Amino acid sequence: MAGLARWTTHLVWLALILALGACAWFSAQWGRTHRINAMIRDRSIEQHEPLPDDLRARYAAAWYLERSQHYEEAAKLLIDVQSSPDPALAARAWFALGNAYFQSGIKASRESTVSGPVIENAQFDLARDAYRSALRIQPDLHGARYNLAARAHVAAACGGRLAAQHRSDQDPAGSAQRLDDDS
Numbered sequence: 001m002a003g004l005a006r007w008t009t010h011l012v013w014l015a016l017i018l019a020l021g022a023c024a025w026f027s028a029q030w031g032r033t034h035r036i037n038a039m040i041r042d043r044s045i046e047q048h049e050p051l052p053d054d055l056r057a058r059y060a061a062a063w064y065l066e067r068s069q070h071y072e073e074a075a076k077l078l079i080d081v082q083s084s085p086d087p088a089l090a091a092r093a094w095f096a097l098g099n100a101y102f103q104s105g106i107k108a109s110r111e112s113t114v115s116g117p118v119i120e121n122a123q124f125d126l127a128r129d130a131y132r133s134a135l136r137i138q139p140d141l142h143g144a145r146y147n148l149a150a151r152a153h154v155a156a157a158c159g160g161r162l163a164a165q166h167r168s169d170q171d172p173a174g175s176a177q178r179l180d181d182d183s
Contacts, residue, residue, distance in 0.1 A: 055084045059093055066096060071104040082133075091138035098130030098144065102151055127151050 032054075039057075062077035078100065081093035105123030131148040134141050 055081045055086075055089060059089060059096070062093075062096060062100075066100050066103070069103070069107070071100045071107070074100045075104075087137050091134045091141055091144075094130050094134035094137065095141060095144045095147075098127045098134065098147060098151075101127035101130060102147065102154075106154065124151055124154070 058077045059081045062074040062081065065071075065074035065077065075097055078093050078097040082090055082097070084090045084093065101123050105127060108123060128148060128151055131144045131151065134144040135148070138144075
Protein backbone atom coordinates (compact mmCIF):
# COMPACT_ATOMS: atom_id res chain seq x y z
CA MET A 1 0.00 0.00 0.00
CA ALA A 2 2.85 2.39 0.74
CA GLY A 3 4.34 1.72 -2.72
CA LEU A 4 1.04 2.60 -4.40
CA ALA A 5 0.78 5.88 -2.46
CA ARG A 6 4.35 6.74 -3.39
CA TRP A 7 3.72 6.14 -7.14
CA THR A 8 0.44 8.02 -7.00
CA THR A 9 2.21 11.03 -5.48
CA HIS A 10 4.83 10.96 -8.27
CA LEU A 11 2.15 10.67 -10.94
CA VAL A 12 0.21 13.59 -9.47
CA TRP A 13 3.36 15.74 -9.44
CA LEU A 14 4.17 14.70 -13.00
CA ALA A 15 0.62 15.56 -14.13
CA LEU A 16 0.90 18.93 -12.38
CA ILE A 17 4.24 19.70 -14.07
CA LEU A 18 2.83 18.72 -17.47
CA ALA A 19 -0.25 20.89 -16.90
CA LEU A 20 1.92 23.87 -15.92
CA GLY A 21 4.08 23.33 -19.00
CA ALA A 22 0.98 23.21 -21.21
CA CYS A 23 -0.31 26.41 -19.60
CA ALA A 24 3.00 28.15 -20.25
CA TRP A 25 3.02 26.98 -23.87
CA PHE A 26 -0.58 28.07 -24.46
CA SER A 27 0.02 31.45 -22.85
CA ALA A 28 3.06 32.00 -25.10
CA GLN A 29 0.92 31.09 -28.14
CA TRP A 30 -1.83 33.41 -26.95
CA GLY A 31 0.66 36.26 -26.50
CA ARG A 32 2.08 35.66 -29.98
CA THR A 33 -1.40 35.61 -31.50
CA HIS A 34 -2.30 38.78 -29.59
CA ARG A 35 0.77 40.58 -30.97
CA ILE A 36 -0.05 39.46 -34.53
CA ASN A 37 -3.66 40.57 -34.16
CA ALA A 38 -2.49 43.94 -32.82
CA MET A 39 -0.24 44.37 -35.87
CA ILE A 40 -3.15 43.47 -38.16
CA ARG A 41 -5.45 45.88 -36.34
CA ASP A 42 -2.83 48.67 -36.54
CA ARG A 43 -2.22 47.86 -40.22
CA SER A 44 1.49 47.43 -39.64
CA ILE A 45 1.75 43.70 -40.31
CA GLU A 46 3.18 44.15 -43.81
CA GLN A 47 6.05 46.23 -42.40
CA HIS A 48 7.04 43.60 -39.82
CA GLU A 49 10.36 41.99 -40.71
CA PRO A 50 10.60 39.06 -40.71
CA LEU A 51 6.97 38.15 -41.11
CA PRO A 52 5.64 35.60 -38.66
CA ASP A 53 5.45 32.00 -39.87
CA ASP A 54 1.72 31.99 -39.22
CA LEU A 55 -0.01 31.73 -42.61
CA ARG A 56 -2.90 33.90 -41.41
CA ALA A 57 -0.46 36.71 -40.65
CA ARG A 58 1.11 36.33 -44.08
CA TYR A 59 -2.36 36.46 -45.63
CA ALA A 60 -3.15 39.65 -43.71
CA ALA A 61 0.14 41.23 -44.80
CA ALA A 62 -0.59 40.29 -48.41
CA TRP A 63 -4.09 41.72 -48.10
CA TYR A 64 -2.73 45.08 -46.94
CA LEU A 65 -0.04 45.05 -49.63
CA GLU A 66 -2.68 44.37 -52.27
CA ARG A 67 -4.83 47.24 -50.98
CA SER A 68 -1.83 49.56 -51.20
CA GLN A 69 -1.27 48.41 -54.82
CA HIS A 70 1.95 46.47 -54.19
CA TYR A 71 0.74 43.52 -56.22
CA GLU A 72 4.06 41.73 -56.77
CA GLU A 73 4.90 41.65 -53.05
CA ALA A 74 1.36 40.54 -52.24
CA ALA A 75 1.58 37.74 -54.81
CA LYS A 76 4.81 36.44 -53.25
CA LEU A 77 3.17 36.18 -49.83
CA LEU A 78 -0.03 34.67 -51.19
CA ILE A 79 1.92 31.94 -52.94
CA ASP A 80 3.21 30.90 -49.49
CA VAL A 81 -0.31 30.93 -48.03
CA GLN A 82 -1.75 28.71 -50.79
CA SER A 83 -0.21 25.67 -49.16
CA SER A 84 -2.26 26.14 -46.00
CA PRO A 85 -3.79 22.97 -44.57
CA ASP A 86 -6.93 25.01 -43.87
CA PRO A 87 -8.97 24.80 -47.10
CA ALA A 88 -10.84 28.06 -46.41
CA LEU A 89 -7.58 29.98 -46.00
CA ALA A 90 -6.08 28.31 -49.08
CA ALA A 91 -9.15 29.21 -51.16
CA ARG A 92 -9.05 32.82 -49.93
CA ALA A 93 -5.33 32.94 -50.77
CA TRP A 94 -6.00 31.72 -54.33
CA PHE A 95 -8.82 34.26 -54.64
CA ALA A 96 -6.64 37.11 -53.37
CA LEU A 97 -3.82 35.99 -55.68
CA GLY A 98 -6.25 36.14 -58.58
CA ASN A 99 -7.26 39.64 -57.50
CA ALA A 100 -3.60 40.70 -57.34
CA TYR A 101 -2.91 39.35 -60.83
CA PHE A 102 -6.14 40.89 -62.14
CA GLN A 103 -5.34 44.32 -60.70
CA SER A 104 -1.76 44.03 -61.93
CA GLY A 105 -3.06 43.29 -65.43
CA ILE A 106 -5.40 46.26 -65.32
CA LYS A 107 -2.62 48.51 -64.03
CA ALA A 108 -0.25 47.29 -66.75
CA SER A 109 -2.88 47.83 -69.44
CA ARG A 110 -3.37 51.43 -68.29
CA GLU A 111 0.37 52.10 -68.27
CA SER A 112 1.10 50.32 -71.53
CA THR A 113 1.28 52.30 -74.72
CA VAL A 114 3.37 50.25 -77.13
CA SER A 115 4.00 46.86 -75.60
CA GLY A 116 0.69 45.37 -76.72
CA PRO A 117 -1.57 42.92 -74.94
CA VAL A 118 1.02 40.20 -74.23
CA ILE A 119 1.88 41.28 -70.68
CA GLU A 120 -1.69 42.09 -69.72
CA ASN A 121 -3.07 38.85 -71.10
CA ALA A 122 -0.46 36.91 -69.16
CA GLN A 123 -1.60 38.60 -65.95
CA PHE A 124 -5.23 38.02 -66.84
CA ASP A 125 -4.49 34.36 -67.57
CA LEU A 126 -2.75 33.99 -64.21
CA ALA A 127 -5.78 35.57 -62.56
CA ARG A 128 -8.09 33.14 -64.35
CA ASP A 129 -6.02 30.17 -63.18
CA ALA A 130 -5.97 31.46 -59.60
CA TYR A 131 -9.75 31.98 -59.55
CA ARG A 132 -10.26 28.48 -60.92
CA SER A 133 -7.99 27.03 -58.24
CA ALA A 134 -9.96 28.86 -55.56
CA LEU A 135 -13.19 27.44 -56.96
CA ARG A 136 -11.73 23.92 -57.00
CA ILE A 137 -11.07 24.19 -53.27
CA GLN A 138 -14.23 26.09 -52.34
CA PRO A 139 -16.89 25.88 -55.10
CA ASP A 140 -19.26 28.27 -53.31
CA LEU A 141 -16.77 31.16 -53.34
CA HIS A 142 -19.00 33.58 -55.22
CA GLY A 143 -16.42 36.36 -55.41
CA ALA A 144 -14.08 34.11 -57.39
CA ARG A 145 -16.90 33.09 -59.73
CA TYR A 146 -17.88 36.74 -60.28
CA ASN A 147 -14.28 37.89 -60.82
CA LEU A 148 -13.68 35.02 -63.23
CA ALA A 149 -16.50 36.32 -65.41
CA ALA A 150 -15.39 39.95 -64.98
CA ARG A 151 -11.83 38.98 -65.88
CA ALA A 152 -13.01 37.56 -69.18
CA HIS A 153 -14.79 40.80 -70.08
CA VAL A 154 -11.95 43.09 -69.01
CA ALA A 155 -9.28 40.94 -70.66
CA ALA A 156 -11.21 40.96 -73.92
CA ALA A 157 -11.76 44.73 -73.75
CA CYS A 158 -8.17 45.55 -72.79
CA GLY A 159 -6.67 43.01 -75.14
CA GLY A 160 -8.77 44.15 -78.10
CA ARG A 161 -8.12 47.83 -77.47
CA LEU A 162 -4.41 47.34 -76.96
CA ALA A 163 -4.06 45.04 -79.94
CA ALA A 164 -5.72 47.65 -82.17
CA GLN A 165 -3.52 50.37 -80.68
CA HIS A 166 -0.45 48.19 -81.13
CA ARG A 167 -1.31 47.57 -84.83
CA SER A 168 -1.90 51.27 -85.50
CA ASP A 169 1.38 52.21 -83.78
CA GLN A 170 3.44 49.74 -85.84
CA ASP A 171 3.61 51.36 -89.27
CA PRO A 172 0.77 53.59 -90.40
CA ALA A 173 2.36 54.18 -93.80
CA GLY A 174 2.66 50.47 -94.47
CA SER A 175 -1.02 49.97 -93.65
CA ALA A 176 -2.01 52.71 -96.07
CA GLN A 177 0.19 51.17 -98.72
CA ARG A 178 -1.48 47.78 -98.26
CA LEU A 179 -4.89 49.42 -98.64
CA ASP A 180 -3.76 50.95 -101.93
CA ASP A 181 -2.59 47.53 -103.15
CA ASP A 182 -6.07 46.06 -102.61
CA SER A 183 -7.80 48.51 -104.92
